[in-house]
């Protein structure tokens with residue numbers, strides 16, 4: 001069987017050293033084409049460059065777009081850059097673009113504006129769109145109804161929704177990407193029945209982040225939950241309002257890259273010290289701040305939600 005993976009996050013930093021091996025493994029498993037996902041302008045450019053560097057034929061393609069998490073970066077200059085990127089032959093779709101009301105990293109009106117302008121661009125350039133939607137199917141359907149006739153094709157990637165949303169998307173003649181979520185016994189079981197309702201030719205393998213961690217991390221992940229585990233230890237001195245130890249961040253089943261979590265350490269110190277300066281004195285409240293800061297960063301950087309265990313000690 002020939003497979004096409006339409007959602008590969010091959011530009012992920014943890015994969016940089018492994019890109020060739022991932023492609024080789026994918027091809028050995030029968031994946032004949034991979035579409036690399038662009039989530040920011042920079043990422044979209046990286047995805048395009050990877051395609052150009054590694055493939056002279058028609059095995060690798062990419063998308064270019066601004067993810068709803070990044071909608072606050074959207075402006076006229078971004079629109080121009082995206083237009084240039086989207087005109088490249090290797091770039092086959094606009095996206096990821098869409099709405100995420102689950103995490104609401106950007107205010108909803110901003111998400112909608114960023115989304116609609118990308119739809120307008122896709123219609124103008126006659127490009128398909130690669131859509132991201134979490135807990136926002138009603139708004140997404142309402143917006144898409146206005147644009148659908150002007151778009152050549154559209155796929156809702158990583159579909160995890162309910163029957164009503166699925167039928168709404170199928171009514172608009174959209175395609176659906178199904179990820180490993182369908183194997184998740186806690187959250188994905190409802191998809192077993194739904195996926196059979198998607199007509200042949202409308203359902204895609206959506207790799208998402210398949211292949212971006214190795215066997216060692218996967219082994220841990222089975223023990224500690226599917227998205228890994230991160231513990232954070234910080235000691236603060238209340239009198240000086242300073243971080244005096246840490247943050248010591250330990251990850252299991254999350255990544256094979258020993259320095260992957262380094263960037264968040266520095267940020268965490270300044271967030272904690274700023275909270276102390278603003279008068280937060282309670283370790284529980286600080287723990288909450290630590291969890292939120294790390295969770296948000298991990299989600300934005302890796303699009304994963306591991307189990308987080310923050311511990312703030314007062315000295």
Ligand SMILES: [Zn+2]
Nearest residue numbers: 096132157158
């Ligand atoms: Zn997405």
